[in-house]
Amino acid sequence: MARDDESVSIDLRHEFETVLIDEYWLLDNSQFEDWLDLMAEDIRYWAPVRENLDRDEENFFQADLLTHFDESKAEMMLRVARLRTGFAHAEEPPSRRRHFVSNIKILDAPDPNQAKVASNFIIFRSRPGHEEHLFVGSRRDHWVRLNNNWRLQERLIIFDHDIIENITVFV
Amino acid sequence: MSDFAALVDLDRCTVSPRVFNDQDVYEAELENIFTRTWNMVGHESQIPEPNDYLTTFIGADPVLLTRDANGRVRAFLNSCRHRGMRVCRRDHGNTKLFSCPYHGWSYDSSGKLRGVPQLDNAYHNELNRDEWGLIEVPNVQSFRGLLFANFDPNCESLEDYLGDMAWYLDLVLNRSKNGMVAFPGCHRWRLSGNWKLGAEQFGGDNYHTGALHRSMVEIGLGPEGDYRGDNPWTRDFEVKCINGHGWINFDADGGQPTDSQIAFFEQIRREARETLTPAQADLVLTVQVGTVFPNMSILSFLGFTTVRVWHPRGPKEIHVQSYGLVEKDAPPDVRDLTRKAMGLTFSPSGIFEQDDGVAWGDIANVQGGPIRSQYPFNYQMGHGHGKTMDDKPGLIHPPSTEIGVFGLYEKWREMMSR
Numbered sequence: 001m002a003r004d005d006e007s008v009s010i011d012l013r014h015e016f017e018t019v020l021i022d023e024y025w026l027l028d029n030s031q032f033e034d035w036l037d038l039m040a041e042d043i044r045y046w047a048p049v050r051e052n053l054d055r056d057e058e059n060f061f062q063a064d065l066l067t068h069f070d071e072s073k074a075e076m077m078l079r080v081a082r083l084r085t086g087f088a089h090a091e092e093p094p095s096r097r098r099h100f101v102s103n104i105k106i107l108d109a110p111d112p113n114q115a116k117v118a119s120n121f122i123i124f125r126s127r128p129g130h131e132e133h134l135f136v137g138s139r140r141d142h143w144v145r146l147n148n149n150w151r152l153q154e155r156l157i158i159f160d161h162d163i164i165e166n167i168t169v170f171v
Numbered sequence: 172m173s174d175f176a177a178l179v180d181l182d183r184c185t186v187s188p189r190v191f192n193d194q195d196v197y198e199a200e201l202e203n204i205f206t207r208t209w210n211m212v213g214h215e216s217q218i219p220e221p222n223d224y225l226t227t228f229i230g231a232d233p234v235l236l237t238r239d240a241n242g243r244v245r246a247f248l249n250s251c252r253h254r255g256m257r258v259c260r261r262d263h264g265n266t267k268l269f270s271c272p273y274h275g276w277s278y279d280s281s282g283k284l285r286g287v288p289q290l291d292n293a294y295h296n297e298l299n300r301d302e303w304g305l306i307e308v309p310n311v312q313s314f315r316g317l318l319f320a321n322f323d324p325n326c327e328s329l330e331d332y333l334g335d336m337a338w339y340l341d342l343v344l345n346r347s348k349n350g351m352v353a354f355p356g357c358h359r360w361r362l363s364g365n366w367k368l369g370a371e372q373f374g375g376d377n378y379h380t381g382a383l384h385r386s387m388v389e390i391g392l393g394p395e396g397d398y399r400g401d402n403p404w405t406r407d408f409e410v411k412c413i414n415g416h417g418w419i420n421f422d423a424d425g426g427q428p429t430d431s432q433i434a435f436f437e438q439i440r441r442e443a444r445e446t447l448t449p450a451q452a453d454l455v456l457t458v459q460v461g462t463v464f465p466n467m468s469i470l471s472f473l474g475f476t477t478v479r480v481w482h483p484r485g486p487k488e489i490h491v492q493s494y495g496l497v498e499k500d501a502p503p504d505v506r507d508l509t510r511k512a513m514g515l516t517f518s519p520s521g522i523f524e525q526d527d528g529v530a531w532g533d534i535a536n537v538q539g540g541p542i543r544s545q546y547p548f549n550y551q552m553g554h555g556h557g558k559t560m561d562d563k564p565g566l567i568h569p570p571s572t573e574i575g576v577f578g579l580y581e582k583w584r585e586m587m588s589r
Contacts, residue, residue: 047520048356049356049357049358049359051262051263051356051357052260052261052262053261053262053263053264054261054264057264062355063355063503064354064355064506064507064510065354065355065356066354066355066356066357066358066495066510066513066514066518067510067511067514068358068514068518068519068520069514069515069520070507070510070511070514071511071514071515075511075515078390078392078515078522079522081390082386082387082389082390082522083386085385085386085389085390086386087385087386087389088386088522088525088526089383089386089526089529089530090525090526090528090529091525129536131363131532162359163359163360163361163490164359164360164361164519165360165361165519166360166362166519166520166524166525166528166529167360167519167520167525168520168525
């Protein structure tokens with residue numbers, strides 16, 4: 001890699017560290033509508049199920065593989081609207097959620113207005129009673145710069161769970 | 172504690188909280204119920220070729236479902252005869268030989284013990300391999316592609332066991348000419364709660380939807396009011412079937428289908444006129460939910476169909492294993508919409524399903540106290556008001572009622588009393 005590319009990559013990595021931390025600040029503080037504003041209008045937000053198979057046999061891109069999420073902005077807005085009704089009992093009273101993002105890596109930046117970014121996440125959720133859960137995994141994002149703001153166009157969420165908990169969180 | 176029958180009061184229609192949280196009850200269920208019932212283990216389309224397999228559970232026992240080299244579907248305990256380790260630790264695949272990771276005993280897809288390391292110098296060729304094949308579940312039968320297995324060598328046929336429930340299952344599983352296939356993959360999630368709470372809700376609890384799923388009503392995705400339905404008895408009704416099975420039929424708005432979905436649903440309705448009776452065909456593609464006793468449930472809604480098992484993991488824990496079914500003939504865009512709708516609504520992240528899990532967890536976690544345990548739960552709704560009808564089988568009552576739900580506990584009581 002040429003020196004110039006490397007510094008571009010380091011700058012971009014720093015830039016996305018800010019973008020992703022800011023994103024999780026919004027989720028930590030239940031600012032779901034502001035979080036939705038980060039999504040491009042044509043976003044695909046998806047999370048395939050995991051399988052226990054022979055090494056290298058698992059294929060997230062396999063046709064028709066079941067998904068926990070495979071949503072456009074309209075469905076994401078529906079989830080937020082539901083949480084705001086006050087009757088989404090799985091989140092009433094609201095769980096305590098803390099979102100952590102790390103291992104940010106720029107996978108590709110074909111032009112100044114696009115970036116493919118990988119990151120790892122840990123989300124801690126504490127519900128009434130001693131019910132505490134972790135959601136752990138990795139994300140493959142495709143961000144696009146629109147009117148000088150980074151907007152998320154695709155997020156592939158790879159949960160590292162076999163038998164998962166009831167998913168009331170955004171990732 | 173041996174008098175489990177006393178926990179279900181047939182006259183008063185009540186059920187003791189201990190049915191949902193007691194370790195002794197749970198262990199008796201594994202023995203008295205799960206070894207004697209037809210348990211859903213998979214779908215034929217998941218193991219289409221010889222030597223295909225998938226892994227699942229019946230009650231607490233790990234199960235390996237195979238299609239043997241001759242094409243016959245078999246079910247075995249997924250446990251090595253030597254030390255008990257699971258001989259297959261993958262979800263599904265294709266293999267001629269299941270080799271136990273621990274010491275290497277190997278079994279073929281018909282359960283036969285083929286390979287034993289050091290058979291000569293360690294066992295002195297004295298081990299009779301014919302005696303030490305995988306333990307077979309003696310009965311495996313298919314209903315419209317859904318595979319059920321039963322440990323009881325003297326059990327009634329699956330057809331007899333399902334009885335009048337088959338009429339209702341057909342509304343989904345036999346509504347199209349070429350039948351259904353399973354989506355690849357499986358939703359698996361853990362819930363606090365007793366397995367029967369999932370089973371009873373799908374088997375006949377329409378009553379909870381207005382309260383527990385009120386968030387869905389508020390955002391315009393549930394019926395206004397209290398879910399009593401516009402066409403009681405004919406399109407909106409609940410059914411108590413034999414053997415503890417139950418069914419809910421509900422005519423709800425199907426969201427905003429695309430042109431392609433509308434065309435495909437029309438195709439299904441046309442095909443149903445050929446595959447089903449007229450009375451059945453009239454009900455196709457309404458919201459349909461049911462439970463086959465003990466713990467298999469089905470829900471068909473917006474064109475998607477989840478078939479799932481509420482696997483018991485102790486009295487207070489459930490592992491849900493849910494497969495998605497779709498018509499073999501569905502075009503790719505319809506399959507996509509179907510899969511997405513199932514993820515959005517009925518899955519670990521489902522905007523209906525999330526709230527169910529919280530209710531069941533709460534019930535299991537707060538009912539262990541000695542005082543609360545003395546006071547049974549009320550299942551009295553609608554008893555004496557069900558009707559038999561000419562156009563459909565079972566005991567019918569419009570929403571809401573608990574005659575179907577309580578039917579599960581009547582069957583439970585009968586089996587726990589043996």
